[in-house]
Amino acid sequence: HWGYSKENGPDVWHKNYPVALGSRQSPIDIPRQVSHDPSLGPIVLDYDHCTSINISNNGHSVVVNFDDTDDRSVIHGGPLENPYRLKQFHFHWGGKGCDGSEHTVAGNSYASELHLVHWNAVKYQSFDQAATAPDGLAVVGIFLETGDDHRWLHTITDAMYMVKYKGSVTDFKGFNPKCLLPSNLHFWTYLGSLTTPPLHESVTWILLKEPIVVSEKQLGKFRLVLFTGEEEDQRLRMENNFRTPQPLKGRRIRSSN
Ligand SMILES: O=S(=O)(O)/C=C/c1cc(Br)ccc1O
Numbered sequence: 342h343w344g345y346s347k348e349n350g351p352d353v354w355h356k357n358y359p360v361a362l363g364s365r366q367s368p369i370d371i372p373r374q375v376s377h378d379p380s381l382g383p384i385v386l387d388y389d390h391c392t393s394i395n396i397s398n399n400g401h402s403v404v405v406n407f408d409d410t411d412d413r414s415v416i417h418g419g420p421l422e423n424p425y426r427l428k429q430f431h432f433h434w435g436g437k438g439c440d441g442s443e444h445t446v447a448g449n450s451y452a453s454e455l456h457l458v459h460w461n462a463v464k465y466q467s468f469d470q471a472a473t474a475p476d477g478l479a480v481v482g483i484f485l486e487t488g489d490d491h492r493w494l495h496t497i498t499d500a501m502y503m504v505k506y507k508g509s510v511t512d513f514k515g516f517n518p519k520c521l522l523p524s525n526l527h528f529w530t531y532l533g534s535l536t537t538p539p540l541h542e543s544v545t546w547i548l549l550k551e552p553i554v555v556s557e558k559q560l561g562k563f564r565l566v567l568f569t570g571e572e573e574d575q576r577l578r579m580e581n582n583f584r585t586p587q588p589l590k591g592r593r594i595r596s597s598n
């Protein structure tokens with residue numbers, strides 16, 4: 342099965358997922374100069390009635406899942422032609438003292454990257470159907486840099502010891518990811534893919550320019566989580582669960598204000 346080690350990591354994913362060598366893969370490096378597109382309106386995150394359900398360890402990341410049976414939490418605006426429904430969010434991070442973001446900015450990595458995954462429920466009947474359509478998904482990426490404690494992240498890091506092992510899941514209700522947003526929503530946007538297998542080329546990426554600040558201590562709690570299940574004799578710490586930037590292959594990146 343795929344993972345992030347030498348034998349099953351990003352360098353060999355193409356063997357089982359040939360689209361890994363495709364023309365719109367993610368993540369990418371965001372160059373210093375990106376064309377500003379004045380026609381790009383602001384991104385709007387309507388999360389006021391969002392319903393988180395649980396937090397789980399899927400063996401690749403820690404995921405907070407949402408009830409996506411109606412339009413109670415959606416994003417719209419920016420490059421999007423329809424509202425997209427929030428399905429889950431998860432993180433990618435590094436090891437002790439090394440960075441773990443997926444996208445890079447002018448070659449620089451951040452400590453971690455948060456992905457809020459949404460799907461186009463106007464055009465498609467299910468997430469799985471949307472996940473294989475070129476305009477099916479919209480993922481908002483938020484960079485995490487280290488500094489002071491983040492005032493709300495503890496609700497997530499405290500729950501992480503409950504999902505230490507792959508396959509574990511625990512109730513996680515009433516969490517609104519609005520508390521994880523930076524103060525301004527200026528963004529870069531481009532057409533790309535999921536950054537984990539199946540690597541579907543179905544994602545409109547919306548990367549917020551302003552990182553949020555979390556402490557080393559809080560990031561350290563991410564690393565208490567394991568890639569491995571309770572029944573496995575190997576205990577592999579979950580860290581460095583990120584894919585490195587992929588070839589741009591002529592794609593245009595646009596910048597909001
Ligand atoms: O890292 S991402 O590209 O946000 C991957 C998101 C993703 C979300 C779901 Br839900 C299922 C498979 C996936 O690969």
Ligand SMILES: [Zn+2]
Pocket residue numbers: 431432433456536
């Ligand atoms: Zn992700």
